[in-house]
Amino acid sequence: MRLRAAGKRVVFTNGCFDILHPGHVVYLENARNLGDALIVALNSDVSVRALKGEKRPILPEGDRALLLAALQCVDCVTLFDEVRATGVIEVVRPDVYVKGGDYTIETLNPEERAALQACGAEIGILPLIEGFSTTDIIARILSIENHDS
Numbered sequence: 001m002r003l004r005a006a007g008k009r010v011v012f013t014n015g016c017f018d019i020l021h022p023g024h025v026v027y028l029e030n031a032r033n034l035g036d037a038l039i040v041a042l043n044s045d046v047s048v049r050a051l052k053g054e055k056r057p058i059l060p061e062g063d064r065a066l067l068l069a070a071l072q073c074v075d076c077v078t079l080f081d082e083v084r085a086t087g088v089i090e091v092v093r094p095d096v097y098v099k100g101g102d103y104t105i106e107t108l109n110p111e112e113r114a115a116l117q118a119c120g121a122e123i124g125i126l127p128l129i130e131g132f133s134t135t136d137i138i139a140r141i142l143s144i145e146n147h148d149s
Contacts, residue, residue, distance in 0.1 A: 004093075009035035012094030012121070014085040016043045016134075018057045020067045023132030030126050031098045032073035039076045040068050041088040046081050058138065086115045093119040101128035 003010050011034045017024055032038040042065055048057040057064065061079055069077045080088050089097070089112060097116050099108065105123055108116075116123055 003037050004095075008037055009095045010092065011035035011038045011096045011098060012041065012089070012092050013038070013098045014041035014043070014080075014088065015100075016048045016052065016057060017064050017068055018048065018052070018059060019134045019137050020064070021132045021134065021137060023129035025071065025073075026129045027100055027126055028068075028071060029073045031124075032075075034096050034098065034124060037075040038073055039078065039092055039094065040074055041085045041092075042068060042077055042079050044079045044081045047083055050083050058134075084109050084112055086111045089115040089119070089121075094121050096124060097121045098124045098126055100126055 011031050013031050028038065028040070042061065043051065045057055045061045065077045065079060068074050078088060103125055105125065
């Protein structure tokens with residue numbers, strides 16, 4: 001990887017980022033501040049459906065990738081079809097791996113955690129930005145829709 005050859009610190013995260021909201025943006029900015037480049041592995045539509053159910057994602061993978069790539073703090077976006085990001089972790093071999101505060105090191109997927117430990121990545125848990133949740137946004141939209149009917 002050219003970044004590593006140039007002595008750059010690579011930060012990596014992954015997720016669905018189904019409806020991009022301020023909590024996501026602040027999280028990604030904070031993640032980027034931990035290194036020189038931020039790579040985001042985005043769950044594909046197939047992967048999101050496996051994780052969240054048939055009604056998700058709300059936005060298709062191309063739209064979600066476009067929104068993430070447009071953020072100044074994001075240097076690279078890659079899609080993956082698997083439920084876990086283990087394969088991407090093994091390819092990227094990040095210096096730092098971050099997840100939001102809804103995770104702990106203990107609740108990270110054991111397979112992903114083993115891949116991170118194998119490549120020597122630091123694991124960071126960033127605090128959640130209170131008041132923002134894709135699930136809550138969907139619920140608000142549905143309540144407006146049901147109220148107006």
